[in-house]
Amino acid sequence: MNAPLTESGALGPLGALIMAPLIGFAFGWFLERGGLGNARKLAGQFYLTDLTVFKVLFSALLTAMLGAFWLDVLGVLDLSLVYLPETFVLPQAIGGVLFGAGFLVAGLCPGTSCVAAASGHMDGLGVIGGMLLGVIAFNLVFDRIAAFYDSTPLGAVTLTDLVGVPHGFGIAVVAAVALVGFAVAARIERTRA
Amino acid sequence: MNGLHRTLATVAAVLAAGAAATELGPRVDPVRLAAEIDAERDHISAPELAKRIMARDPTLHIFDLRSPEEYEQLHIPSARLATLDQLARQPLPRTASVVLYSEGGTHAAQAWLLLRMRGYENVAFLREGLYEWIARVLEPRLAVDATPTERTDFQSAAELSRFFGGVPRAEVPREEVPSGYWSNREAGQPAVAKATAETVKGLRRRGC
Numbered sequence: 050m051n052a053p054l055t056e057s058g059a060l061g062p063l064g065a066l067i068m069a070p071l072i073g074f075a076f077g078w079f080l081e082r083g084g085l086g087n088a089r090k091l092a093g094q095f096y097l098t099d100l101t102v103f104k105v106l107f108s109a110l111l112t113a114m115l116g117a118f119w120l121d122v123l124g125v126l127d128l129s130l131v132y133l134p135e136t137f138v139l140p141q142a143i144g145g146v147l148f149g150a151g152f153l154v155a156g157l158c159p160g161t162s163c164v165a166a167a168s169g170h171m172d173g174l175g176v177i178g179g180m181l182l183g184v185i186a187f188n189l190v191f192d193r194i195a196a197f198y199d200s201t202p203l204g205a206v207t208l209t210d211l212v213g214v215p216h217g218f219g220i221a222v223v224a225a226v227a228l229v230g231f232a233v234a235a236r237i238e239r240t241r242a
Numbered sequence: 243m244n245g246l247h248r249t250l251a252t253v254a255a256v257l258a259a260g261a262a263a264t265e266l267g268p269r270v271d272p273v274r275l276a277a278e279i280d281a282e283r284d285h286i287s288a289p290e291l292a293k294r295i296m297a298r299d300p301t302l303h304i305f306d307l308r309s310p311e312e313y314e315q316l317h318i319p320s321a322r323l324a325t326l327d328q329l330a331r332q333p334l335p336r337t338a339s340v341v342l343y344s345e346g347g348t349h350a351a352q353a354w355l356l357l358r359m360r361g362y363e364n365v366a367f368l369r370e371g372l373y374e375w376i377a378r379v380l381e382p383r384l385a386v387d388a389t390p391t392e393r394t395d396f397q398s399a400a401e402l403s404r405f406f407g408g409v410p411r412a413e414v415p416r417e418e419v420p421s422g423y424w425s426n427r428e429a430g431q432p433a434v435a436k437a438t439a440e441t442v443k444g445l446r447r448r449g450c
Contacts, residue, residue, distance in 0.1 A: 057300060108250075115257040122264060124337035129303070210331050217265035224258030228251055 052120065056130040077164045080105070086164040088156025088172055095153050098241050100234040111227045118220055136203040155179065270359050284354055286366040287424065288378040291341055292402050295319055301337055301364075305329065307344040307353055308372070318343065318375055319406065329353050334362060343368040343375070370422045377420030380408035385416040 054060035060068065083105040084090050093099025120126035152158050155176045157165055162180065165173025191198070203211075209219035278284055294302055295318070304321035306313050313323045324332070326349065334340065340357055342350040342365070350367035357365045368374050382399035384392065400410035419425075 051300075111254055115254060115261070118261050119257060121333065122336050124335050127335045127338070128333045129335070129338075215265040216333055217261040217263070221258045221262035224254055224261075228255060231247075231251065 052126040053130055056127070076160070077167060080161055080164045081168055085161045086168045086170060086173070088165065088170070091158070091161060092153065092156040097237055100238055103234055104231060107227045107230060111224060114220060114223060118216065133205040133207065135205050137199065138201040138203060140198050140200060151179075151183075270361060275355070275358055278358075284351070284366060285347075285369045286341055288368055288374040289399065289402055291318070291368065291375075292379045292406060294339075294341075296402075296405060299339065301335075301339040302341065303334060303338045304341045304343070305353070307342060307349040312345070316372070316376075318372070324353075326353055326356065330356050330360070336362070337364070338362065339364040339366075341366055341368070343371045346371050346373070373420075374422060374424075377422060378424065379403055379406055381420070382408075382410045383414045383419045384410075384412040385419045386413050387416055 051057055051059055054068075055065045080086065084101050085105060090099050090101055094102040117126060117128060117131070121128040148158070155162070155172070157173060157176045159180055162173045162176035166177055167173070207216070207219075208223070209216050212219070291304075295304075302320070304318055305324040306317050306321040307324060307326065307329075308317075310323060313321075317323075321343070329342075334357075340362060342353045342357075344350040344353075347367065347369050350371060354365050354367045370377075378399065379402055382396060382403050384396040388396070396410070396412065400412075402408075403410045
């Protein structure tokens with residue numbers, strides 16, 4: 050067993066500090082190459098004129114999901130050591146709606162705003178500024194919404210735990226949804242082009 | 243959709259179908275489980291576990307099935323707290339070597355069965371739980387009237403004990419030597435149970 054490298058000790062704290070920006074830059078580079086530094090392209094997702102966001106993010110999800118599952122089966126990655134964030138149904142649902150509204154208005158999300166700014170789009174800088182203001186505002190009112198923030202907890206669960214099916218079956222279903230989604234996206238783009 | 247997309251989609255579909263197929267594999271045969279239990283391949287001794295922890299075996303996953311309070315008080319180094327429910331769901335690497343323990347052996351034995359039913363091959367439990375760890379690793383004792391074999395065994399046990407911050411005790415009265423399946427006497431004698439409780443308290447004082 051050698052992964053996750055930070056947990057098995059193969060990658061010390063310094064190694065992790067070096068790897069984190071490298072992975073971050075690689076992520077940004079691929080987002081830019083995928084065309085996600087362009088607000089018009091991103092907003093096109095919501096008007097169903099350009100489904101790049103769906104295709105890029107679902108490809109990433111599919112790759113990570115299949116990669117993590119098979120590396121675990123092959124004994125390279127210990128999935129039980131991979132951090133699983135906790136679920137809080139209502140606060141996260143409302144957070145998701147707010148995030149989506151912000152995404153639509155700005156045409157960029159947190160990651161893509163950095164990519165847009167780095168590739169010289171001024172709107173990217175504007176979104177980063179707005180995001181920082183949002184972070185400050187959230188922290189200023191946090192005490193008042195703390196109870197809501199921790200409400201409706203489900204713990205650290207996966208989709209398959211929640212539905213009660215084995216991981217392998219869940220993976221097959223998500224992969225099938227993604228592949229059908231890609232085909233439908235391609236068709237929509239062709240008819241709208 | 244160009245050729246590359248088609249190839250990638252096919253690879254993803256094959257990997258996803260393979261993922262589903264891993265769940266269809268042959269379920270564990272109860273007869274085989276019974277044979278493993280009969281052959282005593284379902285448990286590991288405390289000194290053997292201690293040696294594997296010392297060797298920093300990277301495949302080793304130790305789970306403590308007791309309450310969080312008991313875990314806080316004392317647990318085997320590198321053990322993680324787990325409930326039966328978590329062990330029934332939590333994904334583990336297929337190659338993981340799992341060791342389970344509870345206060346006695348019941349919960350750990352039930353967890354052993356759960357994990358074996360989930361298809362994990364390399365699972366074992368401490369037959370007498372944390373008591374065995376304390377009795378054989380943290381606080382091994384040598385009786386005043388020990389046999390030469392017992393004296394030799396005690397030497398290696400004492401070495402192991404010191405590694406884990408334990409206190410080996412030599413030349414104690416015979417009735418204060420912890421016993422269990424590994425010795426010829428029955429486990430859980432009142433004097434020993436009391437001594438075990440005192441050990442836990444003592445270890446807490448030392449901040450272990």
